Amino acid sequence: MKISLPHNIIGLQLKSARSNKSWSLDTASKHTGVSKAMLGQIERGESSPTVSKLWEIANGFELPLTYFFGELATNNTLPEKLITEQSIAIATLFPFDPKTKSEIFLLTLEPLHQHMSVPHNTGVIEHLIVIEGEMEYYINNQWHHLKQGEFVKFNADVEHGYRNLSDKKTTFHNMIFYTGEEKQPT
The missing domain is CATH 2.60.120.10 (Jelly Rolls)
Incomplete structure (x- = not known):
């Protein structure tokens, strides 16, 4: 199941998380179990991860899943799915x-x-x-x-x-x- 968010939010958040830890793609791959090539594709917006892959990434970075969704609007209404x-x-x-x-x-x-x-x-x-x-x-x-x-x-x-x-x-x-x-x- 692929996640669909506008403007490559997941890729930008992944790049930010990697930068915050000073990790190379290779290091991030070792911590997450997701291939270096796949991580690079996600960062560049060339690929959208499945929820399972995103959980692997979140676990490897020790971050909550919603970190990768960026700043979502919270105006007390149901968000877009x-x-x-x-x-x-x-x-x-x-x-x-x-x-x-x-x-x-x-x-x-x-x-x-x-x-x-x-x-x-x-x-x-x-x-x-x-x-x-x-x-x-x-x-x-x-x-x-x-x-x-x-x-x-x-x-x-x-x-x-x-x-x-x-x-x-x-x-x-x-x-x-x-x-x-x-x-x-x-």
């Missing part, structure tokens, strides 16, 4: 807050869609709250069912995922808390 593929949409409700060490997203899964997420850094915790529909989440090698109004909290430093097995869209909040010793954006 960061449409990835036709089967999932992600909107940032609250970008990273250094006081609470958290960020909040609104995710919409189309019918019969599944998304697996790479493990986040140690200490990252996710909370899911189903707003509409029903879904399943994957943790500890097992799928668990959630209906509208139900919620769960889990450590996200392991492989985890979300899926919609129904014939209707599912919408849920995903709150991510960075409780570990990650370095915060400057």
